[in-house]
Amino acid sequence: MLEAPVKLPEGEDVDLGRPAGAEPAGRPAVACAPPAGRKPANGEDVVSEDAAADEAPMLEARQLVKRFNLGTVNEVLAVDGLDLKVAPGEYVCIIGSNGAGKSTLMGCISGTSPPDSGRTFIEGQDVTVWPEHRRASLIGRVFQDPLSGTCASMTIEENMALAFRRGRRRGFRRGVGRAERDIFRAALARLDLGLEDRLTDPVGLLSGGQRQSLTLLMATLVRPKLLLLDEHTAALDPKTAGLVMDLTCGLVEEERLTTLMITHNMQQAISFGHRLIMLHQGRIILDFDQQAKRRLTVRDLLRQFQGSAMGQISDRLVLG
Numbered sequence: 228m229l230e231a232p233v234k235l236p237e238g239e240d241v242d243l244g245r246p247a248g249a250e251p252a253g254r255p256a257v258a259c260a261p262p263a264g265r266k267p268a269n270g271e272d273v274v275s276e277d278a279a280a281d282e283a284p285m286l287e288a289r290q291l292v293k294r295f296n297l298g299t300v301n302e303v304l305a306v307d308g309l310d311l312k313v314a315p316g317e318y319v320c321i322i323g324s325n326g327a328g329k330s331t332l333m334g335c336i337s338g339t340s341p342p343d344s345g346r347t348f349i350e351g352q353d354v355t356v357w358p359e360h361r362r363a364s365l366i367g368r369v370f371q372d373p374l375s376g377t378c379a380s381m382t383i384e385e386n387m388a389l390a391f392r393r394g395r396r397r398g399f400r401r402g403v404g405r406a407e408r409d410i411f412r413a414a415l416a417r418l419d420l421g422l423e424d425r426l427t428d429p430v431g432l433l434s435g436g437q438r439q440s441l442t443l444l445m446a447t448l449v450r451p452k453l454l455l456l457d458e459h460t461a462a463l464d465p466k467t468a469g470l471v472m473d474l475t476c477g478l479v480e481e482e483r484l485t486t487l488m489i490t491h492n493m494q495q496a497i498s499f500g501h502r503l504i505m506l507h508q509g510r511i512i513l514d515f516d517q518q519a520k521r522r523l524t525v526r527d528l529l530r531q532f533q534g535s536a537m538g539q540i541s542d543r544l545v546l547g
């Protein structure tokens with residue numbers, strides 16, 4: 228449900244980017260992480276636009292439809308014939324008011340909420356009917372709730388082992404070998420939270436920020452084809468949220484991860500990633516490439532949104 232509308236100050240018009248559903252107008256420029264195989268515009272071996280255009284998308288959603296409570300008075304069309312192509316290494320921010328269908332879209336992609344119709348492809352492979360656990364080997368996910376991504380009663384290293392063995396046989400073996408432990412210690416050291424010395428502590432002892440950092444690390448421990456972040460900093464205090472965003476940016480950039488990040492924070496949506504899309508009533512209503520995104524300010528964005536199909540904008544969306 229939409230919250231109280233926000234009054235918008237006067238501002239300059241901005242380019243609205245490509246119309247929703249249109250093909251990308253050229254490749255995204257450099258932001259937090261340049262797309263895979265490409266170098267910054269001032270680099271030496273930039274892939275030609277033609278070559279880039281031939282590249283298969285890492286993710287393609289075709290005509291996805293998802294309804295809940297079918298045939299009841301509470302029936303809701305959460306995702307409404309949505310098309311989306313995401314290039315390898317592209318980092319896409321997704322915004323939209325509560326109930327716009329953002330999380331459901333991620334559920335359709337990850338298999339937790341399979342679509343009623345439409346198809347999902349990852350690196351050209353049709354995964355539409357793959358069960359969630361099979362897709363888990365391709366997809367890393369982090370949710371808003373820091374408690375949801377890890378198991379409190381298991382130790383840090385046991386949690387990491389589960390993530391590390393994702394999609395492999397014997398993934399649920401409980402013991403952790405020395406080789407794995409070394410990998411986990413090295414990965415944890417980059418968090419700079421001292422967790423590398425607490426491998427056998429139960430995760431339940433960690434703070435929310437520590438747990439969310441660990442979840443993010445686990446989601447990327449085995450390089451995922453897709454990283455899905457669903458408001459993963461929204462439940463954290465501003466300082467911790469900033470640290471987790473720094474970590475996100477570092478991991479995405481280093482690994483050139485294809486990433487979809489839902490955020491309710493417009494400034495975050497403008498500052499991070501190569502592309503910004505907005506969902507409304509299960510459809511993409513705005514799609515900004517990097518160039519258009521660079522020119523955006525929160526005020527401009529809000530002003531454009533007021534004139535869009537959305538009509539109103541929530542305080543939460545604006546203020547984060």
Ligand SMILES: Nc1ncnc2c1ncn2[C@@H]1O[C@H](COP(=O)(O)OP(=O)(O)O)[C@@H](O)[C@H]1O
Pocket residue numbers: 295296303304305323324325326327328329330331332
């Ligand atoms: N499991 C569910 N059962 C019934 N309705 C749902 C369920 N999940 C989401 N919805 C409905 O689908 C719509 C889209 O929800 P959601 O994808 O969670 O939106 P967002 O993440 O953009 O806030 C909303 O109307 C929501 O109430």
Ligand SMILES: [Mg+2]
Pocket residue numbers: 329330331
């Ligand atoms: Mg949501």
